[in-house]
Amino acid sequence: SQQGEEDPQALSIQEGENATMNCSYKTSINNLQWYRQNSGRGLVHLILIRSNEREKHSGRLRVTLDTSKKSSSLLITASRAADTASYFCATRQGGSEKLVFGKGTKLTVNP
Amino acid sequence: DAGITQSPRHKVTETGTPVTLRCHQTENHRYMYWYRQDPGHGLRLIHYSYGVKDTDKGEVSDGYSVSRSKTEDFLLTLESATSSQTSVYFCAISESEQVSSYEQYFGPGTRLTVT
Numbered sequence: 001s002q003q004g005e006e007d008p009q010a011l012s013i014q015e016g017e018n019a020t021m022n023c024s025y026k027t028s029i030n031n032l033q034w035y036r037q038n039s040g041r042g043l044v045h046l047i048l049i050r051s052n053e054r055e056k057h058s059g060r061l062r063v064t065l066d067t068s069k070k071s072s073s074l075l076i077t078a079s080r081a082a083d084t085a086s087y088f089c090a091t092r093q094g095g096s097e098k099l100v101f102g103k104g105t106k107l108t109v110n111p
Numbered sequence: 112d113a114g115i116t117q118s119p120r121h122k123v124t125e126t127g128t129p130v131t132l133r134c135h136q137t138e139n140h141r142y143m144y145w146y147r148q149d150p151g152h153g154l155r156l157i158h159y160s161y162g163v164k165d166t167d168k169g170e171v172s173d174g175y176s177v178s179r180s181k182t183e184d185f186l187l188t189l190e191s192a193t194s195s196q197t198s199v200y201f202c203a204i205s206e207s208e209q210v211s212s213y214e215q216y217f218g219p220g221t222r223l224t225v226t
Contacts, residue, residue: 031213045214045215090215097159
């Protein structure tokens with residue numbers, strides 16, 4: 001069963017705008033990771049946030065984690081057409097070596 | 112794609128035939144995973160391996176078997192392919208928490224069509 005659920009399922013914005021995607025999950029986690037998938041390609045790891053962290057930055061990416069609400073958000077600032085892709089959250093529970101992926105948000109950035 | 116290759120990249124096969132997909136890594140990572148990706152379902156784990164000859168089932172393992180005789184190779188076999196196994200299959204690798212907290216690196220995918 002899916003652990004993470006991304007919201008919205010699809011998002012269309014103009015270049016230069018910010019894009020925010022949300023992920024909700026059901027059980028306690030060790031860490032939460034975000035991945036990007038360009039059309040026809042494999043997933044690429046973007047950023048990882050641990051359960052004891054609240055916010056993390058990497059370049060134009062900002063991730064927040066609220067363990068009390070079991071939710072995370074991914075913010076992409078000053079979006080570019082090249083950011084067009086699907087974005088997935090994945091959660092790791094306890095000592096598991098597995099990740100559970102959500103169904104993804106499809107982001108379209110219009111030039 | 113982080114030293115991960117999948118073969119074949121595309122395959123069309125008939126219902127009832129056996130199919131084997133190969134994942135090869137050059138990173139010497141301990142863990143290897145097979146996922147399938149379908150519209151509306153995201154990525155679902157089929158099987159994974161935590162070492163040579165050590166494998167375990169994932170969420171959607173029925174109809175699939177795996178083998179790992181070498182660190183670098185992880186094979187996924189459909190014993191008798193069905194149309195419901197038409198999908199895009201991804202292999203991924205990762206290392207332990209001490210190294211990278213199980214961040215996964217994905218191969219390019221195999222598109223399998225069962226007619």
